[in-house]
Amino acid sequence: MAQSSRGPAVRRARHEPPPTLATVADEAGVSRQTVSNALNNPELLRPETLTRVREVIERLGYSPNRAARQLRTRSSHLLGLRFEQAQEGTTNALMDRFLHSLVEEVSRTGHHVLLFSGDPEDPLDGYDDLLRSTAVDAFVVTDTYAGTPQAGFLQSRGAPFVAFGRPWDDPDATHAWVDVDGAHGARVATEHLREQGHQRIAWLGWDRSSRLGEDRRAGWKAAMAGSGEDLRSLSARIDDDLDAARLAAHRLLDEAGVTGFVCASDTLAIGVLHACAERDLRPGPDVGVVGFDDSLAAQVTWPGLSSVRQPLEEVAVQLVRVLHLVLAHKPIGERGLLLPPRLVVRRSSRRS
Amino acid sequence: MAQSSRGPAVRRARHEPPPTLATVADEAGVSRQTVSNALNNPELLRPETLTRVREVIERLGYSPNRAARQLRTRSSHLLGLRFEQAQEGTTNALMDRFLHSLVEEVSRTGHHVLLFSGDPEDPLDGYDDLLRSTAVDAFVVTDTYAGTPQAGFLQSRGAPFVAFGRPWDDPDATHAWVDVDGAHGARVATEHLREQGHQRIAWLGWDRSSRLGEDRRAGWKAAMAGSGEDLRSLSARIDDDLDAARLAAHRLLDEAGVTGFVCASDTLAIGVLHACAERDLRPGPDVGVVGFDDSLAAQVTWPGLSSVRQPLEEVAVQLVRVLHLVLAHKPIGERGLLLPPRLVVRRSSRRS
DNA sequence: GCCTAGCATTGGAACGATCAACAAGCGGGG
């Protein structure tokens, strides 16, 4: 068993209580506080004392009891994340990718991620309990898509948090946030299609009530500005449904002479691909299609679906960076941070 | 703001410390212990005392401090889960679905899920730290695909845990586990294709070293037993790669006269669909194809990919049930529990 | 009237860490 890299080869008997500060102190012939300092303020110890204490710690396989430390310092080193299923416009795989990066990132500073759930009807459910029981140091709020009661609530409580997602409804919000610039992604996708020679490029997105969808649509609109096209006739707002997208694509192909599609999701984009197949149009050479989120489906669909990939790893890095500033009561530079996604080009959008 | 369902309308000033047992006790005119009993052993109190204490608790918005409780009772009400990215044979979306159910399920008993990460090279990394610092009550081990050093390690430590995944290498393992019966899933898929009139049904799976893959393959093999077919010529073991699957499908179609494919993953199955498209074979009427995991890709791929869907919600329920038995030192009935997956039939496997 | 049993409630100690204050040793300046 590969033990070397993991620490001491301690084999405690089953259920024997783990060593405490006092155990280590006795064994090393120093006081409790000295052991504590060896861990938290090693520069206070004389080098030889330090090594002696560290030796004992290593030998006994001692780790400070988190509960006791938390009780005294009022810091649990836990970050709360309300874990919802399948939010609007985000496939499950997205959350998984983000979460992994987040866990990885917070572990660098000895923190962990605590997942909790709550009544889907009440976006605030769950936060309060953890707050009152001082179970977490801070929150990472991810479900801010439709209004953000969480932000206001947590701020009124004085609870530290950072949000993944903009405060759409409240431009004056003072909390820290990180988000992906969906408009930028859609703009890059649209420009890419224009470079491929497409002129009448349609937007296929969700209902107007979706802030996420409207943000992305704005990018398409910006890229199409000055094209002389009538944007109204090139835009369709539908449910995130394969078949709805297929029908909408047929209509846009028939009525608006569209040759390019920028879509708010991979599901919608694949609906367009289906429509193309039904008309013997070749995705790529004949019709340019770009989706959003770079899901597994985009990767395996024939002939390969170009898609806008969100920089979730970077989002996690930035969230954690800002979170540490917030926890240290340091000023955060920019209140909000918009990260640009990256276009992954596959054959569905390449002419040649 | 919907406050009613969430508890008391407490508005504490920013950073004012939350109330403690002593605060509540003073306010209610009883001792600390009585308040504690009101929470943990309400039957010990006289009804009128109980309601009085509860009123104060409600009014102050009191929740017991988790750290203090954990220190005293040595139970954190946290379950550790090492969160790896993309394990063999499982797409990210799977983990997300499972995790959500798990979080939901453990919350019923006031528990939470703590995610941690570890060096991908060392399957034991991370467990030891949490154990020594008594940060979690138990573990849910999910990455037991290739041998299970975790199980042995945790047992030697006397740490409570349940595994999602069989102890492949050690049939005598005594720990509790829950797993999905991949063989059953593949068998049902194969029988489904036979019912549709297919006779020469191929297996498209992973390398022999994959226990998960071989388990599923066994189900195909069992369903094909007695068919009189030469199974060896009907079986292909390849990487989990779209193109590898496409090529293998062409070969099986050419050389073995195959009309049905049972695949170890949706990626492989979609590779088969690509091969069909290249030969103008219609998935469904001409060739039956079934994948595994019911990913988003299976749902959106034309013409709809039949797929074996894992009962992850039920896995979570059972894991938590068993975990509570383990934590209570009660005997668990069956050491292991195999749950049958369900076949989701779409057009790729329907003749009509 | 006294003893016992049972009930409701109480006060002290403990969990294992950190914080605050202080003590011992030592060298240097007035």
Place this chain on the structure above:
DNA sequence: CCCCGCTTGTTGATCGTTCCAATGCTAGGC
């Protein structure tokens, strides 16, 4: 010679909860 400051280390108190043993009180039996 004394005082001061610096380094190094110690001791008691504390965080907020639950466990343990003991308390006051009432009712019942003899």
